[in-house]
Amino acid sequence: MTVSADDLETAVASVVDTLRPATGRDWRVPADGLDWDCWHTGEHLGDCLLSYAMQLGSRPANRYVRFLATVNPEATPAQVLEFVEGSGQVLAAMVRTAPPSVRAWHPSGMGDPVGFAGMGCVEALLHGDDIARGLGLTFAPPPEVCARVLARMFPKVADELAGVDPWPALRWTTGRTELPGRPRVGQWRWHAAPLDEGD
Structure with missing residues (x-):
């Protein structure tokens, strides 16, 4: 099984749809199982997605691109979620446009576009769930996306x-x-x- 830009968009949309009704609440409560609060977990998620897009765009061979994306400290939960959604769209666009032969560095191996789509899905699904649980919400992402992500990223x-x-x-x-x-x-x-290549 492979993971696509469509899967990434679906994963991010499922997070946004779940969390949007709670954007009027206090996101400074702890995210489930993490040291961060929900606000900072959302910031981290947006940064991860944008960082993966930068990796595919710049294609460094042995490090992350040297930048950090943060949210304005005054941003509301709705604006943090906006950052997550926009970052997901940027990564999906990079996955669609990068040639399959592209490889870019990640600590877990030289990822191809599908690998970065899968990593983005894992980040979105798990951190989206961390935030949801911290806010007392139930997150139920599409099982077919979860199955493809599991098969590609954890074969x-x-x-x-x-x-x-x-x-x-x-x-x-x-x-x-x-x-x-x-x-x-x-x-x-x-x-x-790629699954036919080593780490």
Whole structure:
């Protein structure tokens, strides 16, 4: 299975649709399971998505592009969410336009456009859920997107979890929860490079 720019847009849209009704609330409450509050988790998510777009655009071989995207400290939760949505669109555009042969550095391997789309999906889905849970909301992303992300980014684990609902499986794989007979994962690593290439 591969992950597409459409999947990334769907993942980000599912986050935005879930969180938008709560933008009138206090986002300085802790995000679930993180040291950040919900506001800063949203800022981090937008920065991740934009950083991945920059990696695909500049294609450094051994480091991140030297920049940091932050939200104005006075930004409202709605404006933080706007940053997430816009950053997701920038990354989706880069995934669509970068040639499949492009490789760019990430600590987990030299990613191709599909790998960066998958990483963006993982960041959006998991941090979107972290924020949602911190705000007392239920996040239910599309299972078909979760299945493709799990298969592309965590191929070895995906085979082991073939009979498990893909959203709880993705949450388990990234250390967010336990599954029956499977304790919470302490450390995890995704596969950024194409599946037929090493890390």
